[in-house]
Amino acid sequence: MRRIAPAALKAAIQDRAELAILDAREEGEFGTSHLFWAVPCPLSRAEATARRLLPRLSARIVVTDDGRGLAERLALYLEGLGATDVAVLDGGTPAWAAAGFVLFSGVNVPSKAFGEWVEHHYGTESVDPPELKSWLDQGRKMVVLDSRPLDEYRRMSIPTGINVPGGELVYRFGDLVPDPDTLVVVNCAGRTRSILGAESLRRAGVPNRVVALRNGTMGWELAGFTCDRGRTDRYPEGTPRGAAEALSRADAFAQASGVRFCTLADLAAFPAEAARTLYLLDVRDPAEFAAGHVPGAVSAPGGQLVQATDRWIAVRGARIVLADDTGTRARMTAAWLRQMGHAEVFVLADARDGASETGSSPDRVPEAEAIAAPLVGPDAVDGAAVVDLSRSIAFRESHIPGALWGIRTRLAALAPRLPRQGRIVVCAPDPAQARLAVPELRALTAAEVAILDGGLAAWREAGRPVEADRHTPPDEACADVYLRPYDRNEGVEEAMKAYLSWEIDLVREIARDGTVRFGASA
Numbered sequence: 001m002r003r004i005a006p007a008a009l010k011a012a013i014q015d016r017a018e019l020a021i022l023d024a025r026e027e028g029e030f031g032t033s034h035l036f037w038a039v040p041c042p043l044s045r046a047e048a049t050a051r052r053l054l055p056r057l058s059a060r061i062v063v064t065d066d067g068r069g070l071a072e073r074l075a076l077y078l079e080g081l082g083a084t085d086v087a088v089l090d091g092g093t094p095a096w097a098a099a100g101f102v103l104f105s106g107v108n109v110p111s112k113a114f115g116e117w118v119e120h121h122y123g124t125e126s127v128d129p130p131e132l133k134s135w136l137d138q139g140r141k142m143v144v145l146d147s148r149p150l151d152e153y154r155r156m157s158i159p160t161g162i163n164v165p166g167g168e169l170v171y172r173f174g175d176l177v178p179d180p181d182t183l184v185v186v187n188c189a190g191r192t193r194s195i196l197g198a199e200s201l202r203r204a205g206v207p208n209r210v211v212a213l214r215n216g217t218m219g220w221e222l223a224g225f226t227c228d229r230g231r232t233d234r235y236p237e238g239t240p241r242g243a244a245e246a247l248s249r250a251d252a253f254a255q256a257s258g259v260r261f262c263t264l265a266d267l268a269a270f271p272a273e274a275a276r277t278l279y280l281l282d283v284r285d286p287a288e289f290a291a292g293h294v295p296g297a298v299s300a301p302g303g304q305l306v307q308a309t310d311r312w313i314a315v316r317g318a319r320i321v322l323a324d325d326t327g328t329r330a331r332m333t334a335a336w337l338r339q340m341g342h343a344e345v346f347v348l349a350d351a352r353d354g355a356s357e358t359g360s361s362p363d364r365v366p367e368a369e370a371i372a373a374p375l376v377g378p379d380a381v382d383g384a385a386v387v388d389l390s391r392s393i394a395f396r397e398s399h400i401p402g403a404l405w406g407i408r409t410r411l412a413a414l415a416p417r418l419p420r421q422g423r424i425v426v427c428a429p430d431p432a433q434a435r436l437a438v439p440e441l442r443a444l445t446a447a448e449v450a451i452l453d454g455g456l457a458a459w460r461e462a463g464r465p466v467e468a469d470r471h472t473p474p475d476e477a478c479a480d481v482y483l484r485p486y487d488r489n490e491g492v493e494e495a496m497k498a499y500l501s502w503e504i505d506l507v508r509e510i511a512r513d514g515t516v517r518f519g520a521s522a
Helices: 008-015 043-053 072-079 092-098 111-124 129-140 150-155 166-176 192-203 216-222 244-255 266-270 286-291 301-307 328-339 394-397 412-418 430-441 455-461 492-513
Strands: 017-023 039-040 061-064 088-089 142-146 182-188 212-215 260-262 278-282 319-323 345-346 387-388 422-427 448-452
Touching: 008 092, 017 072, 017 182, 043 192, 061 072, 061 092, 061 328, 061 387, 072 088, 072 301, 088 092, 111 166, 111 192, 111 286, 111 492, 129 142, 129 216, 129 345, 142 166, 166 192, 166 301, 166 328, 182 192, 182 216, 192 212, 192 301, 212 216, 216 319, 244 328, 266 278, 266 387, 278 412, 286 430, 301 328, 319 328, 328 345, 412 430, 422 430, 422 455, 430 448
Parallel strands: 017 039, 017 061, 061 088, 142 182, 182 212, 260 345, 278 319, 319 345, 387 422, 422 448
Antiparallel strands: none
8 A cells, every 4th residue: 555754745735736635534533633735534434434535536635634544445446436646644643744745734724724714814803702792782773694504403593694615605695685774794603704705795796794793603602692592594495586686796707807708518527637626506495406407416505615615525626616596696605616726617608408307416425335134114123122323413413312323434332232132223313324334233233224214314303203402413423514613511611712812813823824825816
């Protein structure tokens, strides 16, 4: 297996040619300490994510971990898929640090650092929670727009706030805020999407005064104020009346940022360039994507794509094509990706003409398709042991009573608690994950291993009971996710303060790293 020394990888990062750095650890482990440009590709989900992260298997790939041998396992898997240029970072993150290079904590670090850069570069105006609270109490003429996805908004929101995810802000602004005298406050949970949402409206040239809520809902609660829970106030669906004006505003920002345009014919020709990686991403709401999209596109809602670019794009220097229906959302997202330093970003000008594929397009996992396992319904779970492969924070909120929580590829940790005979039923959010776990469990016990058809959703639909336990698994066992401050059981206030300080400090840390260049000319 080929290895690469830290100094050689540092040089590869700086040569600006296509490069993907994948970290084989679980997200929670990755979040403790990693390379700035590394993208998490946990072994437990590699079959479902590697192909999406690496649409061109001949791209240059470096795999890393913390020196425990996980990188070697992922590298072998990638080579088995057909990857032809794979190396393992020799010594992993400890060797990187020993060489004098910077390690980062947290997740989605490039996007988070970019948000801080945007605030410094553009001078994004912001407001502290106490001042916003006084404005609300005074009944000031204003609107609060929450730029997160709906599920996050439901969990906790600023009173009076309306859910408008970041990619929708410019597109729907004219209908939501028709009066130019209305003050606009944009918030998220912390800082990044507040800043980018507010600055999106400012870059688009809306006539209103627009400010970001400093430190978002976390700052609101740290100031002693209470967030709303369970609200569903959202923008009206459908094409907004102000779509034409929104397109004009977005186009100006896109042109100024160096966004390029292509057609369906160009898109069909791009794969012929064998040395280039191509990402085709649809930036609309997932429901719109499911109703019809360009074949081969991946759903990547614009606000989240900018907030968590490493979730979709692993290859630095790749060609990126963005699609939507009317052009506004693709232009705004493309402009920000250019500002992040992605050199070749296109808007698919005639995407609507090619929207012939429907459905959510889940990741195809051939390895899972080859595994035979019996499917059972909720009634067959009675008397069986249940192994749940949900994310740890989802398991805490809802699971089948008595279920055991586990991480795929690490199910041996459950061996002492598994029955030697009888039946084990696997419950997972998607069928592929469930099937992949079957041979792992069969290697641990002689019990029959079956799959709950439809997972927890089918269990609920059958009217069967669920239970919640916020402390299971405990915080320290949640290796599969990087816990947000409000996901923790203890030290929530301290974690919020540390998180906000971490975000603010990213500007200094990327300067130390020396490989990060933001701005459309980067």
